[in-house]
Amino acid sequence: MTIQEKLLNLVHNEVIPDVEDYLDELFELVASKKSDDKTKEEIKYMQEMRKEFQDLIDDLEAGEIDDEEAQEIIDEIIDMKSLEE
Incomplete structure (x- = not known):
């Protein structure tokens, strides 16, 4: 499996x-x-994030x-997910 395939699976499945x-x-x-205005702003932000992905x-x-860019993106996603936990 290539780095790009790993990234694609990560984005699609997680x-x-x-x-x-x-x-x-x-x-x-x-x-x-x-909800409040912050919730509405968060919805907009998450919709933009979904579009970017x-x-x-x-x-x-x-x-x-x-490969290099794909690995950098994987690393960023892993870092983001670790902050959530």
């Missing part, structure tokens, strides 16, 4: 589902009328990301 789950939680807050998937599938 990152996007995590972003979607968090967005669901935020939308539930809005629906229950327990979708663009990353497109770039990976088009072969536009080399």
Whole structure:
């Protein structure tokens, strides 16, 4: 498995589902009328993040990301995930 395939799997199987789950939680807050402006800003930020990861998937599938860049992105994602825990 190439570095690009590892990154693609990571984004598809972990990152996007995590972003979607968090967005669901935020939308539930809005629906229950327990949201504030910060919640709405967070929704916008997470939607932008989801779009950026979708663009990353497109770039990976088009072969536009080399090994070095793919590894850097993997490392960044791992760092972000470790901060969540």
